[in-house]
Each structure stands twice: as C-alpha cells, then as structure tokens.
Amino acid sequence: MTEGVTIESNERVLAPADAGLELAPYAKDYWDNAFEQIGRRRLVKLAIAVLALLYASAIYAPLIASDRPYVLAAKDEVSYDRARRGLVGVVNSVHELAAGGRAGYGEKGRQLSFEGALDAQRPALADRLDTMALYLTEEQRAPLADLDSKLDDVIEATLAGAPDAAERAASLRSQARELRQAFEVGPEVPLRTARSFPLLESISWIEVFFMVLWACLLAWPIWNRIWNARLGHDRDRMRTVRRTKVLAVLAVASLGALVWGLTIGGSLTFASAPYKDGLTAGTIQAETVIFPPLAIGFAETHVEESYRPPTWTRNSEIGEDGYYVRGPRMPEIDKVTGKLPATSPVSVRYGEPERNAAARHILGTDILGRDLFARLLWGGRISLSVGLISTFFLLTIGIFVGAVAGYAGGKVDLMLSRLIEIVQSVPAFFLILTAVALVPSKVVHPIVAIVIVIAVVRWTGVARLVRGEFLKLKEQDFVVAARASGLSTTRVIFRHVLPNAMGPVLVAAAFSVAAGILTESAVSFLGFGVKDPIPSWGSVLNESKSAEHWWIQVFPGLLIFVTVFCYNLVGEGLRDALDPRMKV
C-alpha cells in the first residue's frame, strides 16, 4: 500500500531534479481558456478594437475637437480694459451698500440678503484684479494690491455697522477711480504677453482619470509584454500577477487624476469659449496659439453655415465674400417677392479650416451650423457611458436578486420569481419616457433618470440567469463542501457560487450595454434625453428628419449601429469563450 502512494507521485519524485520545471506543465485555467478562445475569433477581436477606439474618441474628445486652444500666449486688451473699467463698478456697489445700510438695501424682494450682496463683491473684485494682473508685470501691479484688502475692511466695517463705513467706502471709490485712470493702456502702461492653457484648465480630474486609464489600456500590449518578459515568461507567475496588473492600471489612473486635481484642478465646462472670436477680431493679440486638431467646439454655432453638407462631398461652395455660390444652401429668388432673401456671410474664424476645405465640416453641420463631427465625438461620452453605467446597476440588482432567489429556494424563490415576472411585464421604454417627462430635470438629470430606469426595469434577465445558475450550482458538491467547512451563507454565495456563475452573466452584460445604448438613443431621439447644447448620438439624430439632410441621420445612425453590433459580437464571443463545452 505504501508503494501505491508513490505510484501516483513518481512522475515527480522519480524525475531528475533539474527537469522539475518541464514536468510541471502549464495547465490552463478558466481565464486562459477564455482569452484563448476570444483570441481565436478575428471578428470578436476586431469588435473589441473598434469599441476601444470608440471609447478612446469619446474620452479624448476635448483634446481632439475644442474651441479652446491648448496654449495661448497673447495680450487681450479688450478683456484687460473691461476688467479695468469694472473696478469702479464693484467699489460703487460697495459704497452704495455702505451708504444706504441695511435699511437702504431693503432685503424684501431681493435675491440676495444684505450680507450676501456685500459678500458677492469680493470675488467680483478679485476676478477683475486677476484679469488685470495677468497682463501686468510685478512692479506694475503693485498699486492694485491694497485695493483688495481695503475693500475687505470696508465690507467688514459695513457689516459691523461702523459709523465711518460710508466715509471709508467713499475714499475707496475715489482711489478706484484714480487707479482706473492710471492703468489705462498706453505708452506708460504697456501690457505684457500672458501665457495660459485654456483647454487643459477645462479638463476635470475625472476626465483625466479616464484618459490615463484608457491610455494604459490601449498601451496594454506594450507594457504587458515588458512586464511578462521581466517575469521570464513563466506562465504560472504571469497568472498570479494578473490581479496586480489590473490594480496597477487603476492606481496609475487614480494617481494621474489626483495629481491633476491638486495642481490644475480644472472643471468640466461645456459652454463655448470666447478665444476664437477674440483672435478673429484681433482683440486678442496672440504670439503663440495651439489649437486641437479640430478647432471647433461642439456647442459653437455658425448660423450662416447651417445644414451644410459634409464638405468633402464638394457639393457646396462659398465665394470670397462669404456667400454660397453653389450648393443646397444657395439663396434662391423668392417666387412671391421676386427678391433674394438676405443672408449673412459665412466667416472663417481663427484656427478653422478654409471655407471650402474638405476638412472644414467633414460630417456636415446641423441647423445651427454646429459641426457634426465635434458633436458626435462629444456625444459618444453620453451614449457610450449610459450603456455601461446602466449595465453596472442592472447587474448589481440582478445578481443580488437572482443569487438570493436561487440559493434560498422555496418560498423566497417563489416570491422573487413572481417579482421578476411582474417587473418583466412593465413596458420599459414607456416607463423611461414617463419618468423623464415627470421628474423635473433640475432635480434628476434626464440622463441619470434614464440610467436609473433602465437598471430598475431591465435587471430581470440577469436575475433569471443568475437564479438558474445558482439552482444548478448550489447542489454541487463543492458548495456543500464549503458549507461543511463552516463557511457562512453569505461567504458561500458570494465567494464560492457567484464566481462560478459569472460566465453567462458577462455575456448578458455585453448584450445589455448594447441595449442601453439603443434605449438612450431612442429616448434622446424623441427629445427626452440630454438638453441642448450637450449632444448625444440620439439627440444629434433628432436634429433633422428630412431626407435632404442625410448626413444628420446617416452618421449618428452608423455610430449607434457599429457600437451595438460590436457589443453583440463581443457578447457572442464571450458566450462561446466561456462555454466549457467549446473548450478544446
């Protein structure tokens, strides 16, 4: 019998010591098999690549198409002048408040309280001083410095009800008037060139997080190879560092976001910026301007250029003077009045492609002359994330309900199964429309409402899948064995049963992302989704229903189609890859 023990082990015990590694053949685990299966399908790999690029375009949209320059080194006399003249305005308001006192202000019917009104003057003055300081040297701006602290004093005095508050406000006013005089642009006050980074300052830390994350994912083949080479291509060690790799990517992205938030701390801004107008008009005298590849923002309107077909088709042409000389937008003589309707000339602003260049509006423009390419690029942010976020929530609900129903069985299962059936019979789409229409968009953002309703209504499919898997798995010996080891029910459910049930769930997730994107598009198409000027693919599609403006239907439709198609391909690929019977 003791001999028998070695029979089984002799493959190792009797083997020469140096051959140990060869004798430990790398056995593929679940994920190795899954990756290999996916790797075998070209179409699925292509779909993953296309999705990666679509997400990349959405994540990096601000760096590709924006009306803010990356770098701007310029003198802006207009904004300097506006700030200079504004100084007196602020001090005047303070004087008025100080002289009138609380009684003179009369809080009734006003939006701000007396204190609020006084407080609002501080940032107003600081804003103007900052703008001026941008174009002044250190020495030049010295006289401006104490204006700020004096204003603070006066405000404090007014709030405290000091008798000399009005008097001090008056002296501050005369000081401001003097400064306004003294700082007028001229030979004595030359402006210096200020360097700023308007585009980067409009990027928030959360955007940076995703930008870094996606850069890491896109560069994955490179750094993964380097990392594996350092492990000596030992498959077993490569497997054990898998989790470390994922954590490393998340850590790098979080670190990037943290550093960005602490140093630049930009905030998400959607409104269009004044830089291009200033540069075109010459009020901003620029030394260096670096715009993104497409210097057109998604919210920037050119009403003169509305519904311009994609410029590469060359079926519209604008003459030197800015009027159409050819194409669908050429003014025609009105049959009733016999006159040409008045049109305004199309202007080419700073940084934009030439008026007849193929790249000017490669995907055409909408009714307000907004560039469709920029809008679709930015619109992907909404459309693609709605699918992902709603899937995340519906998976959470579905897995929880399905796991409880399947594991508990009996009456709990019966009740939860009926709940699933009830929820399944609710027409999801109309519930979304009702929810978005009824909930005021100021309370809950329409997109958030769509995400919530999709998750609340569509979790049933996942729940049924998970329930079925649990019913099957809970009878398995390893689950009974886990219980026999003394593990608690929650631990058995989430550590031992759930990981074994994740295959079908992942497949369902891929399909539900596609469904989420379609739903958001449909809701936005009906006009219930995002509010102008923020684009989503569905809302862009909604902008014209006329066959004449084919580009407005074709391009967003194509994007929705490609995304949904790719997600379905990935879902199918996952289903095949995770199916144990498919393994060779």
Added chain:
Amino acid sequence: MANGKHTTEHRAPEPILELEDLKTYFTTDEGVARAVDGVSVSILPGETLGVVGESGCGKSVTALSILQLVPSPPGKIVGGEIRYRGRNLVGISNRELEELRGNEIAMIFQEPMTALNPVYTVGEQIAETVRLHRGASRAEARAVAVQMLRKVKIPSPETRVDEYPHQLSGGMRQRVMIALAMCCDPKVLIADEPTTALDVTVQAQILELIAELQASSGMAVLLITHDLGVIAETADHVAVMYAGKVVEFADVHGLFENPKHPYTVGLFKSLPDLAAPGERLYTIPGMVPSAYRFPEGCRFAPRCPLATDVCRREEPPLLSIAENSAHTVACHHSDQVSL
C-alpha cells in the same frame, strides 16, 4: 428505542458522537420520504464506524444530517438527537453550527472532481477554512495549507498549493479534499463514500491515508460505503442500514463471522468469491422499497427468504443477539440466519 443507551453500557468510554432515533424526512409533492427513519448509532473517540448499505438506504442523508447540510427545503430533521460530546446539535443556531463544521466535525465527499471549487487554487481553499476557524493570517494559513498537503502526501506541496483543482488527478484531488477536511484537526471525520469514484489502486492509498491520519490525530471516522471490502479493511464497528433504519450493528469481526440479519447475509453472498470463480453472483431479489411507501412490518420482508406473517405485520426491534453482547440485530428470525 432504548438501543442507543443499551450499546453504550457495554462500551466503557464516552462516545464522541451519538445519533439517537434520528429521523430526516423529505416533504415533496409526492408525499413524505422517510430517508432516515430512526437511526441510532454511536462512535467512540479514535474508532472507525462503518455504515454500509445499498444505494438509497439513507447512508448519505444520515451523514449530511449530522452537519445539518440536508438541502432544506425539502429535507428536515423531524426527530431524534445528534449528540456531539453529549451536546445535542439538533436545533442549535446557524452560528454555532458554522463553528462546529470543519472545525470539530469535518466531512469528505464522494466525488473529488466536483467537491473542490474550480475557480480557486487548492491552497486558497484550505487557507480559507484555516483562517476562518483559527483566525490565522494569510501567510500562516498558506503555511498550514502547504503543511497539510505534505501531510496527505502530495508531492512538491509548495508548488501544488498554487494549482487549481483541474490541474490535479482524481486521487490527488481526494487527497486535497482530505487535507481540507483535516486542516483544523477535527475530532470527527465523516467520509461519505470517499473512494467510490476512484481507481481501485488509488482507493487503497486513500483508505491507508485516512487510517494513518486517524492513528496520528485520534479522531473518530464515520465511514459511509456500499463496499464491504472497505469495511472489512478499515472499520472497528459496522452499522448495516436498510430502508432508512439500522438493521444490524456489530464489531467488524462479529459481523463478518456471524451475520445475523438476512440482508447482511445477502450482501455477503453477493460479493464475488475468489475461491469459486466463474459462478454467477448472488443478487438479493427485488428492489429497495421507495422511501415514500415503506411496507408495513419488517421493511426487508418482501425480499427476505425467511419472511413469515409476523414479519409482514410487526416491525422487529433492534435487540442484542445474546446477553451482554454489543451485536444487535433487527430480525424476528435472527436465530435461523447464518452464512
């Protein structure tokens, strides 16, 4: 039935685990299945109790009942007591049960292919139990896992600890299963057909391993099997089960030399006899009755060559075959029974 107490009188040490009149029923749409219907056995510390019987006689349900792992619903312990060191386990809270499971009473299963979780390495599975019951750190638990794998004679345990169940052979997996069950030094090991799914050569190794571990740790083993050969080799006492009841209980020599129940005799007769090759094997006529509809009287009567009217009318009690004997049998005609 007074039998449980009756047997303990003859055996000096306190039993570590005692079942008394245990009843586990399954309530389904078809009716009530009396899978375990009044089982009373006891195990002394360090001994091996074999439970033998045909498929469907309630052996496995008895084993699952002890740790209260019977799928519920539909299964339920409806009566009797399970006493571990004198403490009744029926009706104690889930928390108390979880503390006992794996720690005091452990279990190994029939099918090593499915009894390990495919998504975790064997080391992780052992370490999880160690951390749970011993409060060990990750590193300590891993060290225990390696040590346990070495104890169950898995070659190069330092590398095997990071392998997944599917990378191991059936025999190896059963060794891992034993390591997992033994990692917290249980006082009782319930082995539910631990060798049935294995090759004959591997079977012997596994039984040898269990016996070795038992000798070094002093735990009691409840060995459930349908294989009389396994019983002969490993058990100290044997309980023969039929249709949810113990029909005969004896020490292993007593049972093999002097079986007193016609069913036990039928089991012995159906073994292949190396001395007389070429003969057709004996089969006990008829089928195990359905647990939903047990016959009245003796449950073995419809298949029994000795059955008389009294058998079909009255259920025989489990009685000693002689004064002061621990050998008990439930048969009206045990005096007529011989091999």
